[in-house]
Amino acid sequence: MRIARIAVDGRELHARADGDAWVPIEDPYAAFAAGTGAADTGERVDGCDATLLAPALPTVLVGIAQNRGAEPEPPLPVQAWLKSPRGVVPHGTTVRVRREAGRVVAEAEIAVVIGRDTGDPGDGLVTEANAHEFVLGVTAVNDLSYPDRAALDVRNFESKGGDGSTPLGPWINTEASIDDLVLRLEVDGEVVCDSSAQEMPVPVRESIAYVARWLRLGPGDVIMAGAPHSSHEVAAGSTVSVVVGGLRLETPLR
Structure with missing residues (x-):
């Protein structure tokens, strides 16, 4: 899976790539710790409506x-x-x-x-x-x-x-x-x-x-x-x- 962070409508979201669009997903880190895949939130964002952010925000x-x-x-x-x-x-x-x-x-x-x-x-x-x-x-x-x-x-x-x-x-x-x-x-x-x-x-x-x-x-x-x-x-x-x-x-x- 390709996981990105995007900004759309004043929100910052994790999302997976789906062609030219993004599909927002639940917290991928919580899902990883639980041993599951991050579920879709049920939303779809057109690529031209989203701004690509750095994919991670490291503390370290x-x-x-x-x-x-x-x-x-x-x-x-x-x-x-x-x-x-x-x-x-x-x-x-x-x-x-x-x-x-x-x-x-x-x-x-x-x-x-x-x-x-x-x-x-x-x-x-x-x-x-x-x-x-x-x-x-x-x-x-x-x-x-x-x-x-x-x-x-x-x-x-x-x-x-x-x-x-x-x-x-x-x-x-x-x-x-x-x-x-x-x-x-x-x-x-x-x-x-x-x-x-x-x-x-x-x-x-x-x-x-x-x-x-x-x-x-x-x-x-x-x-x-x-x-x-x-x-x-x-x-x-x-x-x-x-x-x-x-x-x-x-x-x-x-």
Whole structure:
């Protein structure tokens, strides 16, 4: 199922795609926790009457570092960092490039949307083997970064923060595998990076288990799984597309 968040008539709704229309559904996280599918509400919304929102509203937004499949070898152990959820913007949102911050790099990543409470980190409820059982689905994310700032700010506050730094969407694919996904970055329609989940030194499920061992996650929280050969320098005036499986997230830059 493709689950989106839409705005229509002053309301914000979860909805599933049905051709060119949207069918509002009950809370997908409550349904996931109950082990059932989210039921339709009996309404139907024409696509042109709805505004597409970011598919999730994370309280916790975690990035996985050093998951690029590059030197040095062997790969570093899994590392994570926190990013402000306020930087999340929907598919199609125009993002202003910060000229004073130096180069800007787009990073195509798989975004894992947590479906239910992962429990007390000390309890070890989430393992690599069962990590998928806590995932509602996946979506695409563009981790817009300013690498020149990283030399002055090793905590990534400046290089990874700011308004519009995390385009997310367009919707959540609840049927996609977290183990085998195409991952591609396009700039103005040209493929500049072509990768996959399988090229990550740290598998997605290992990243989920690692984060859950240190931090309690809940419905709607997001883990950005890293950029294996999927980052490229970009500039204002370009449109950046992140492709994850059958999802395409587009972000114009100005």
